[in-house]
Amino acid sequence: MRRINPSAFHVARRATSREINRQIALNLVREKQPISRAELARVMGMRRGAVSLLVNQLLESGQVFEGAKGESKRGRRPTHLYIDTRRSCTLAVDISASRTSMLLMDALGHPLGEVTEFPTRRRPSALVKALVAHMGPILSQPPARGQCVGIGVAVSGIVDLERGRLKYSPTLGWRDVDLVTPLRAATGLPVVIENSVKACILAQIWAVTGDLPADGPVVFVNISDGVGVGIGIDGKLLRGAHNVAGEFGHVPLNIHGPACSCGQRGCWEAYVSKRAITARYVGSDPGWTGVTEPGGPTVREIVARARGGEGRALETLRETAYYIGRGFSTLIKSLDPRRVYVGGEITLAWDLVENTVRETLREQALIPETGETEIRVVPLGENPRLRGAAALVSAPAFAAPIVA
Numbered sequence: 001m002r003r004i005n006p007s008a009f010h011v012a013r014r015a016t017s018r019e020i021n022r023q024i025a026l027n028l029v030r031e032k033q034p035i036s037r038a039e040l041a042r043v044m045g046m047r048r049g050a051v052s053l054l055v056n057q058l059l060e061s062g063q064v065f066e067g068a069k070g071e072s073k074r075g076r077r078p079t080h081l082y083i084d085t086r087r088s089c090t091l092a093v094d095i096s097a098s099r100t101s102m103l104l105m106d107a108l109g110h111p112l113g114e115v116t117e118f119p120t121r122r123r124p125s126a127l128v129k130a131l132v133a134h135m136g137p138i139l140s141q142p143p144a145r146g147q148c149v150g151i152g153v154a155v156s157g158i159v160d161l162e163r164g165r166l167k168y169s170p171t172l173g174w175r176d177v178d179l180v181t182p183l184r185a186a187t188g189l190p191v192v193i194e195n196s197v198k199a200c201i202l203a204q205i206w207a208v209t210g211d212l213p214a215d216g217p218v219v220f221v222n223i224s225d226g227v228g229v230g231i232g233i234d235g236k237l238l239r240g241a242h243n244v245a246g247e248f249g250h251v252p253l254n255i256h257g258p259a260c261s262c263g264q265r266g267c268w269e270a271y272v273s274k275r276a277i278t279a280r281y282v283g284s285d286p287g288w289t290g291v292t293e294p295g296g297p298t299v300r301e302i303v304a305r306a307r308g309g310e311g312r313a314l315e316t317l318r319e320t321a322y323y324i325g326r327g328f329s330t331l332i333k334s335l336d337p338r339r340v341y342v343g344g345e346i347t348l349a350w351d352l353v354e355n356t357v358r359e360t361l362r363e364q365a366l367i368p369e370t371g372e373t374e375i376r377v378v379p380l381g382e383n384p385r386l387r388g389a390a391a392l393v394s395a396p397a398f399a400a401p402i403v404a
Contacts, residue, residue: 016403020401021046023399023401025040029082029083036079036080037051039078062087063084085108085146088106090105090149090150091152092104092388092390093152094155094386095172095196096225099119100118100130100131101118102115107397109394115383127179150190152191153179153180153392154392158242158243159194161194163178164191165177165193166178170260192392193392194389197230197246198239199391200222200228200388201232202395205237212235213339215234217231217232219232219339221343223344224346227269227272227273231246231337249269253326257270260288270287270288271323272324276320281302299349300348303348314352321354324360325356325360325361328357328375329361333370340375342378343379347377
């Protein structure tokens with residue numbers, strides 16, 4: 001149950017039930033398209049006439065359109081409904097410590113071109129300049145898929161939502177950086193910024209596959225330059241009082257462990273990040289020195305060597321998998337999620353580390369069920385951070401109305 005807050009509430013109006021039903025219809029079209037009015041009425045359990053009124057409003061607003069006719073054994077052939085992705089698009093931007101990428105996407109998170117990528121500049125002003133330079137050619141293209149309605153920015157670090165600023169990013173080494181104002185001034189477009197892993201879980205919440213667990217927590221763990229965790233509960237992001245909820249990457253596994261980018265010692269990130277994997281392989285100190293990639297082979301190269309049977313590479317991944325399992329265990333004990341999504345470069349080796357991760361989870365589980373928590377890999381090719389950045393702009397149109 002949820003308590004009604006007597007000092008912050010939204011009263012129902014005469015049109016509230018219609019607004020709710022319209023959003024339900026819109027989301028059903030989004031997940032089940034192509035779908036006819038008759039099928040929509042059946043799924044919603046409403047009369048066809050009432051559903052037609054809702055559909056007509058969605059058609060008038062330009063959110064859906066009527067497309068091809070379906071097959072019918074008798075009577076008129078039904079006209080199918082689709083989300084209208086022809087009118088607008090979103091520019092998604094992902095800023096990590098090592099690489100910055102951007103991609104034009106439609107309202108459903110489908111890519112409208114190729115990913116543009118370049119090394120992340122170390123100074124914020126230099127990065128903004130590079131972003132604007134790369135955005136120019138993308139935004140100046142003929143609007144074959146509609147006008148760009150906004151820019152979604154996913155960035156590694158803690159974001160101040162009220163001021164639209166990057167409050168602190170350990171791996172980037174930035175504090176109190178304004179990315180929104182210069183990008184908005186340069187493009188004339190609305191800009192929304194969010195923590196990259198919160199964006200990742202947002203991408204899963206709003207994925208059109210429709211297989212998100214019906215209730216309870218879901219978690220996204222990104223293991224890359226750093227380690228970030230995004231948490232969704234019943235279709236909503238868990239932010240905390242200061243938008244810091246989910247910083248499990250900076251929960252220590254050993255207070256005497258290697259130095260972390262945040263200034264503490266022994267954080268989960270210091271054991272499983274890209275830097276930690278490479279350091280473990282070459283036998284150097286994995287402690288943070290200000291760079292995300294120390295000298296030595298890349299994670300991709302280490303994985304390739306492990307697949308070739310090299311003992312050192314296999315042992316590096318096995319030890320990394322143990323620490324991934326340790327961190328997962330803490331996360332599962334804290335949140336008891338229905339599903340854990342995992343992304344980042346570690347997914348390149350998931351078939352090599354999965355058994356050790358699962359064994360560690362089972363060893364540290366308080367009850368057998370939590371040791372079997374579902375883990376689902378999100379491959380790098382699915383661009384979860386970019387899809388999440390796009391959802392920052394597109395998802396509000398599909399959100400449920402707030403009542404009470």
